[in-house]
Amino acid sequence: xxxxxxxxxxxxxxxxxxxxxxxxxxxxxxxxxxxxxxxxxxxxxxxxxxxxxxxxxxxxxxxxxxxxxxxxxxxxxxxxxxxxxxxxxxxxxxxxxxxxxxxxxxxxxxxxxxxxxxxxxxxxxxxxxxxxxxxxxxxxxxxxxxxxxxxxxxxxxxxxxxxxxxxxxxxxxxxxxxxxxxxxxxxxxxxxxxxxxxxxxxxxxxxxxxxxxxxxxxxxxxxxxxxxxxxxxxxxxxxxxxxxxxxxxxxxxxxxxxxxxxxxxxxxxxxx
Ligand code: DGL
Numbered sequence: 431x432x433x434x435x436x437x438x439x440x441x442x443x444x445x446x447x448x449x450x451x452x453x454x455x456x457x458x459x460x461x462x463x464x465x466x467x468x469x470x471x472x473x474x475x476x477x478x479x480x481x482x483x484x485x486x487x488x489x490x491x492x493x494x495x496x497x498x499x500x501x502x503x504x505x506x507x508x509x510x511x512x513x514x515x516x517x518x519x520x521x522x523x524x525x526x527x528x529x530x531x532x533x534x535x536x537x538x539x540x541x542x543x544x545x546x547x548x549x550x551x552x553x554x555x556x557x558x559x560x561x562x563x564x565x566x567x568x569x570x571x572x573x574x575x576x577x578x579x580x581x582x583x584x585x586x587x588x589x590x591x592x593x594x595x596x597x598x599x600x601x602x603x604x605x606x607x608x609x610x611x612x613x614x615x616x617x618x619x620x621x622x623x624x625x626x627x628x629x630x631x632x633x634x635x636x637x638x639x640x641x642x643x644x645x646x647x648x649x650x651x652x653x654x655x656x657x658x659x660x661x662x663x664x665x666x667x668x669x670x671x672x673x674x675x676x677x678x679x680x681x682x683x684x685x686x687x688x689x690x691x692x693x694x695x696x697x698x699x700x701x702x
Contacts, residue, residue: 432671436461436679437659438492439501440485443471443684444692445582445629446503449526451701452656453501454678457663459670461677465492468684472579473506474548474628481550482511486518488683493519498668501659502526505628505651506548509556522662527551529658530625530651531560535568537647540622542569544603547627549574557627571621575599575628582630585695588637596637600624604642626650633696 439450443466450464467473467488473481485507489500499522502508502515508525515523534543545557552574561570577595586592603621624646626632632650639648663669670676682689693701 431667433498433668434461434670434674435496435498436463436677437499437501437663438462438489438495438497439464439503440488440492440507441466441503441629442473442484442506443468443583444689444696445579445633447680447693447697447701448629448632448650448652449501449503449655450678451697452652453659454676454701456656456660457670459672459674459676460663461670462679463492463495463497464678464680466680466682466684466689468682468689470683471583472548473504474550474579475576476550478510478550478554481506482514485511486514489515489519489523491681493521497521499524499659499663499666501655503629503652503655505530506550509547509551509554522666522668524655524659524662526629526651526655527556527627528560529654530627530649531557532564532658533651533654534623534625534649535561535564537649538568538623540620541565541567542571542621543623543625544621545570545572545625545627546575546578546600546603546631547572548579549576551627557625571603572627573599573603575631578634579628579630582633582696583692585692587633587696592634593637593641596634597641600638600641604646621646623647623649 512525
């Protein structure tokens with residue numbers, strides 16, 4: 431039987447709207463409730479204990495709203511606290527790490543994948559572990575790029591200065607020789623796949639793609655997660671009826687005006 435209840439999506443702030451955008455594209459019949467913890471963003475530079483506590487507080491709020499599934503759109507929370515969330519709620523809880531990792535493991539031909547993410551996500555090694563689960567032969571080079579979230583939050587998505595910062599952030603991965611784990615396959619020095627392991631990075635994708643060049647596939651976890659969600663809802667018999675108008679509600683722990691302004695600056699007037 432179709433299930434008309436909304437899907438709950440959580441992020442540390444506005445970045446998770448990249449995931450919401452893909453979910454709406456992929457599953458137009460589904461209603462959503464999005465909660466951004468803008469009052470306490472960013473999470474990526476916080477200790478794990480804080481990420482866990484803040485995330486579960488927000489997820490409790492969503493779970494109390496009669497949602498049928500939870501999507502942890504925040505990579506940092508997915509990396510640090512997904513297990514806690516899964517044990518806590520009586521509903522499917524989907525993170526962004528596994529779907530992104532699976533897509534990257536499938537995409538690579540050379541067997542060398544770069545991952546850029548927040549310091550907390552990189553510290554957790556969640557992406558390395560998830561990619562190793564998919565294909566233990568893949569060499570994963572994880573690199574923290576803390577300068578990128580503040581750029582996106584400030585609405586700075588292009589221009590020479592932004593390009594210089596992104597270029598500096600990516601340099602250790604795009605230089606070829608890295609200190610990833612495992613043994614590089616002979617003849618394959620550089621990465622051929624770059625996984626954007628942070629909600630905000632898809633908004634910098636035009637610059638990242640340009641800098642990475644045509645030989646590097648840029649994969650974002652947001653798109654992969656929307657596909658994984660579609661599959662999850664289908665196998666758990668939780669899909670909404672086709673053709674019914676969906677409703678989308680966005681909530682923030684911060685100031686609503688600021689949330690709306692940032693969201694509109696980043697995504698244009700169409701999303702919310
Ligand atoms: N949402 C976070 C993530 O995807 C990025 C922003 C933050 O550090 O809170 O890791």
